[in-house]
Amino acid sequence: MARLYVLLFLAQIVLAVCALISCLSAEEGQIRALPRIAWVLIILFFPLVGSIAWFVAGRQPGSGTRKAWPSGTGSAGRPPRRPVAPDDDPEFLRSVQDRAEQQDQELFRRWEEDLRRREDDLRRRDGEPPREGDRPEV
Numbered sequence: 001m002a003r004l005y006v007l008l009f010l011a012q013i014v015l016a017v018c019a020l021i022s023c024l025s026a027e028e029g030q031i032r033a034l035p036r037i038a039w040v041l042i043i044l045f046f047p048l049v050g051s052i053a054w055f056v057a058g059r060q061p062g063s064g065t066r067k068a069w070p071s072g073t074g075s076a077g078r079p080p081r082r083p084v085a086p087d088d089d090p091e092f093l094r095s096v097q098d099r100a101e102q103q104d105q106e107l108f109r110r111w112e113e114d115l116r117r118r119e120d121d122l123r124r125r126d127g128e129p130p131r132e133g134d135r136p137e138v
Helices: 002-025 036-045 047-058 090-126
Strands: none
Touching (some): 002 036, 002 047
């Protein structure tokens, strides 16, 4: 007889844990009759009755049924769009590469202008006229 009581006690605990997990993981729109905190307190203080009440009256009907896994294709046979990490997004990588190339070109242009200016300064100091083709455009 004691084994039966232990078995029933364990069944009650398992039922209460399942009800508690179900209550805590339910979406807000799937909970009926009482707020979530009230259902949690009922399940904790009255494990057997509260658990049965949760499964009978607390959830929306059919909320325990699992939805099928999404298929590998979306509309028109395309795979569904998922959020992509920036380093996996080809458009982002292309924009980073374009920006880097523009910055490199701008830096190279400034270096060339600075080099031409320094060469002209050296020529003036030495008394030579600056070369016409190498003048920086102003």
